[in-house]
Amino acid sequence: MSVFLSLFKKEFRTSFLSPIAYVVMFFFWVLSGGNFIWLLQQMTSGKSLMFATQGIFGGMVLTFAVPFVVPLITMRLFAEERKLGTLEALLTTSVRVPELVLAKFAGALVFYAVLWLPVLVYLFTLVRLCPQEVVGFPDGGAIWSAFVGVFLIGALYIAVGLCMSAMTSNQIVAAIASFALLFGSTLVLTFMASSSQSSSVQVLGQYYSSYVHMLDFSRGILDSRIIVMYLCNSAWFLFVTTRLIEAKRV
Amino acid sequence: MIKVYGVTKKYPARTAVDDISFEVKRGEIVGFLGPNGAGKTTTMRMLAGYLPVDAGQIEIAGYDVTLHPQEVRRRIGYLPESCPLYPEMRVDEYLRFRAELKGVKSAARKAKVSEVKERCGLEDVGKRIIGQLSKGYRQRVGLADSLVHDPDLLILDEPTVGLDPFQIRQVRELITQLAERHTVLLSTHILQEVEAICERILIIKNGRIVASDTEENLHRMLHACSIIEMEIMADREEVVARVGTMDGMNVRNANELADGWLWLEIEADSPALRVDLFNLVVSQGWVLRELSEQQHSLEDTFVKITSDKGEA
Numbered sequence: 001m002s003v004f005l006s007l008f009k010k011e012f013r014t015s016f017l018s019p020i021a022y023v024v025m026f027f028f029w030v031l032s033g034g035n036f037i038w039l040l041q042q043m044t045s046g047k048s049l050m051f052a053t054q055g056i057f058g059g060m061v062l063t064f065a066v067p068f069v070v071p072l073i074t075m076r077l078f079a080e081e082r083k084l085g086t087l088e089a090l091l092t093t094s095v096r097v098p099e100l101v102l103a104k105f106a107g108a109l110v111f112y113a114v115l116w117l118p119v120l121v122y123l124f125t126l127v128r129l130c131p132q133e134v135v136g137f138p139d140g141g142a143i144w145s146a147f148v149g150v151f152l153i154g155a156l157y158i159a160v161g162l163c164m165s166a167m168t169s170n171q172i173v174a175a176i177a178s179f180a181l182l183f184g185s186t187l188v189l190t191f192m193a194s195s196s197q198s199s200s201v202q203v204l205g206q207y208y209s210s211y212v213h214m215l216d217f218s219r220g221i222l223d224s225r226i227i228v229m230y231l232c233n234s235a236w237f238l239f240v241t242t243r244l245i246e247a248k249r250v
Numbered sequence: 251m252i253k254v255y256g257v258t259k260k261y262p263a264r265t266a267v268d269d270i271s272f273e274v275k276r277g278e279i280v281g282f283l284g285p286n287g288a289g290k291t292t293t294m295r296m297l298a299g300y301l302p303v304d305a306g307q308i309e310i311a312g313y314d315v316t317l318h319p320q321e322v323r324r325r326i327g328y329l330p331e332s333c334p335l336y337p338e339m340r341v342d343e344y345l346r347f348r349a350e351l352k353g354v355k356s357a358a359r360k361a362k363v364s365e366v367k368e369r370c371g372l373e374d375v376g377k378r379i380i381g382q383l384s385k386g387y388r389q390r391v392g393l394a395d396s397l398v399h400d401p402d403l404l405i406l407d408e409p410t411v412g413l414d415p416f417q418i419r420q421v422r423e424l425i426t427q428l429a430e431r432h433t434v435l436l437s438t439h440i441l442q443e444v445e446a447i448c449e450r451i452l453i454i455k456n457g458r459i460v461a462s463d464t465e466e467n468l469h470r471m472l473h474a475c476s477i478i479e480m481e482i483m484a485d486r487e488e489v490v491a492r493v494g495t496m497d498g499m500n501v502r503n504a505n506e507l508a509d510g511w512l513w514l515e516i517e518a519d520s521p522a523l524r525v526d527l528f529n530l531v532v533s534q535g536w537v538l539r540e541l542s543e544q545q546h547s548l549e550d551t552f553v554k555i556t557s558d559k560g561e562a
Contacts, residue, residue, distance in 0.1 A: 006350035017338045085334030089395075092298045092328045093351040094320060249301055250261075 004099050011107025015073070021111070024072045028065060028115045035061040036122045049137040052126055056119060057146040057218040063211045066157060067182035073111055074161025075175035077104045078245065082169035087245075101242045105155075105162055112154045116147075142220035149217025152230035153210045157182050159237035166244040186210055251276045251403055251433045252297065257306035259292050259457075266292040268457035269306070274450075276402075279429045281448030282437040285556055289457040290437040291331050294407045297435070298328040311402055324353065327396030327432075331407040333389055337381030341372060341391055344380060345398060352399035362398055370394040370424065386417035393424065404428060406436040410443060422447055441548045451548075455556050468555070469546045476521045477502070477544035480514045483537040489514065492530060498523055511539065 015021055039055040056062075081087040090100060127138045157178075164178040165171075185208075192205025193212045206212050213226050252274040259267040267289040274280050284290050295301040297308060299319045308315040311325045336344060345363045354362050367373055370390040375383060380391060389409065396404060409425065410418045418440075426447050428434060438444060444451055444465075451468060453461040461468055482489065489512060490501050498519035505513050516527070521543045531538045 002356075003351055003353070006347060010347055014336070014338060084336070085330060085332055086336060088295070088300050088330045089328075089334050090351070092300050092323060092326075092330070093348070094323055094353050095351055249295075 003095055004103055007095065007100060007103035008106050011077075011104055012110055015107055015111045018076065020072055020076065024069050025115060028069050029118055031061050031065045032118055032122075035059045049126070049130060049134055050139075052137060053123075053139060053142045053146055054215065054218040056122055057150065058211075058214045060211075063214055064183070064186065066153065067186050068179065069115065070112070070154070070157040070161050070182060071164070071175040071178040073108050074158055074165050074178060075171040076165070077108065077162055078165040078241075079169055079171045079174045083171075088249075091245075091249075097245050098242050101162065101166075101238055101245065105158060105238060108158045108162070109151075109155060112158060113151075116150055139220060142218060145220050145222045146214075146218040148222065148227075149214050152227060152234075153214065155234045156210075156230050156237070159234040159241070163237045163241045163244065166241045167248075251278070251311060252435065253307075253309040254293075254297075255307045255309075257293075257296060257308060258304050259289075259296060259301065260304050265457055267296070270454070270457070270459045271306075272452055272459055272462055274433060274435055276433055277429070278450060279425070279434045279436070279448050281444035281451045282435060282454065283439065283441070283444060283451060283552060284437075284454035286439070288454045288556075290454060291407055293454065294328075294405050294435075294437060295330075297405055298326060298330075299323055300328075300330075324399070325401055326403045326405055327399065327401035329392050329396045329404075329406045329409055332411075333392035335380050335388055335391060335395075337379070339380055340376070341367075341378055341380060341383070342376040344391065345394060348395045349398045354399050362400070366394040366397045369397065369427070371420065385412045386414065386420075389413060389417070389421065390424075393421070397428070402433060404432050404434045404436075406434065408438055409436055410438065410440060418443070441552055445548050453552065453555050461555050465548060465551075468548075468551050476518055478516045478518050478521070478524055478527065479540065479542050479544055480516065480527060480538070481507070481511050481540040482514070482531060483511055483539075484534070486512055488534075489536075492534065493527070496523075496526060496530065499526075515544075 036056065038061075039052065039059070042055065043049065043052070078087070081090065091097070123138070123143065130137055160181055161174070161178040164181070165174040167177070168174050189205045189209035190211040192201050193209045195201050195205065207229070216223060216226070252272075254270060254272050256269050256271055257267060258265065258269050270289075270293065282290055282293070292301065296303050297310065297315070299315050299322055303316065310322045313321040313325075315322050339347070342363065345366065346359060349359045349362055350356075364373075367376060370393050372387070372390055372394055375387055378387075380388060383391070389412070393406075393409065396406070406425070410421050413421060422443060425434060425436065429447075436448070448465075450464055451461070452459060486504055486506060490504050493499055493501050493514070493516060500517045501514060502517050503513075503515035507513050518524075524541055524543065528538070528541060
């Protein structure tokens with residue numbers, strides 16, 4: 001346990017030492033800020049506050065920005081260790097591979113959570129601005145389930161990014177592979193979900209599109225099937241990462 | 251301390267290590283030599299438990315590397331080739347982190363870290379960022395890291411590569427000091443290093459151990475006859491004829507030096523024949539100013555082992 005904690009602490013600290021971290025924060029915060037401004041404009045033109053939680057969490061900007069920033073967070077994790085040779089130094093101490101994978105996963109997840117911190121400020125602003133007589137806002141349940149959704153989607157994406165990073169010693173390759181996988185699948189699955197051609201295609205899209213899931217989560221719908229799907233898939237990608245690190249040593 | 255039985259490692263395209271066996275006893279300093287690509291690093295990685303063996307068995311301090319990797323790792327300090335470090339961390343921070351990973355108890359951690367810093371001459375750079383240190387200091391940080399959990403066995407893969415002569419001497423002194431408390435296996439291709447610090451030499455070529463002995467034994471094994479050099483004041487023809495008739499001796503070279511002295515290179519069955527040469531000189535009334543046995547350098551021996559013998 002203490003080994004896991006020191007690995008985790010190191011990962012968390014290092015994620016704030018690289019310049020990429022600040023580029024990612026800048027990019028993500030500009031987008032989420034822009035999304036908030038767009039939401040405020042919508043509301044000045046008469047949109048209901050009921051729509052606010054959904055607008056903040058389920059908006060197109062964030063749903064499509066996350067698959068873009070997660071590869072930037074995860075590309076470094078194993079690819080850099082391979083390139084520097086520090087993976088060899090790590091794996092010849094008492095560190096076990098699953099411990100290392102989980103520590104990197106947890107470190108990236110906490111950094112991802114930090115990215116979402118400004119959203120708390122937006123929510124707080126809305127709550128403060130909200131007139132007394134409005135019913136249905138703030139909806140605590142919807143906000144909680146939206147955060148659960150943000151966490152689950154982030155976990156899966158980070159697990160995918162970690163897996164891609166474990167395959168190569170080139171950060172660019174890791175980033176592009178995970179970007180292609182995450183962005184491509186989100187795009188295709190979201191189109192499938194809104195397709196009216198075939199109902200089977202539509203159902204499949206609705207099962208897997210994180211855009212569709214985020215709309216549900218931000219309305220306060222916690223579907224246990226979807227939660228289990230995210231947890232299982234994340235676990236599966238973490239397992240594959242572990243096997244990759246164990247197998248691919250040179 | 252180390253027992254290696256019939257270990258083989260295959261990569262997709264080639265066999266890196268082919269059925270090698272050797273032993274290293276507690277307290278020894280063993281030099282691991284070989285040309286580039288001979289399988290030194292692969293062997294060391296297998297010893298450290300980083301690469302799995304394809305066949306054979308490695309035992310370190312009585313534990314099998316494959317079956318008890320954690321027990322083995324606790325007992326070895328491994329410095330990988332090219333000394334990998336995190337460039338963004340500070341020296342103190344890095345050593346503390348490594349001590350944590352190696353299971354040094356938190357109560358002892360601070361003392362351990364400052365002890366290895368002192369042993370490796372890093373007291374002044376504790377607050378510096380590793381990426382900004384010179385190569386020599388980075389190498390010392392790597393060494394300090396391999397020592398921090400007080401291992402029984404040190405496996406050092408080219409610990410002095412890329413250092414200036416002064417730093418090499420420092421690292422060498424450090425390794426010699428370490429040998430009082432630890433068993434050391436180090437690989438290098440700098441032969442003077444092995445001559446200076448190692449008690450025993452293992453030579454590997456094309457994935458096979460081709461020699462394993464002390465330096466003197468290797469020389470003796472390879473150079474059946476000894477070469478005697480002599481400088482005398484005498485007539486060239488006469489000397490060559492006289493020496494040629496003596497038992498077990500053969501003149502290889504005889505040159506007149508610029509100052510009129512005669513320089514001879516003689517192949518002799520044993521260095522003890524120098525006495526016979528001296529007696530000859532005295533009986534003939536020649537003047538002698540030098541009589542010595544030529545020392546073989548490790549370089550000659552190494553080249554001979556890795557070229558002729560390996561192909562035989």
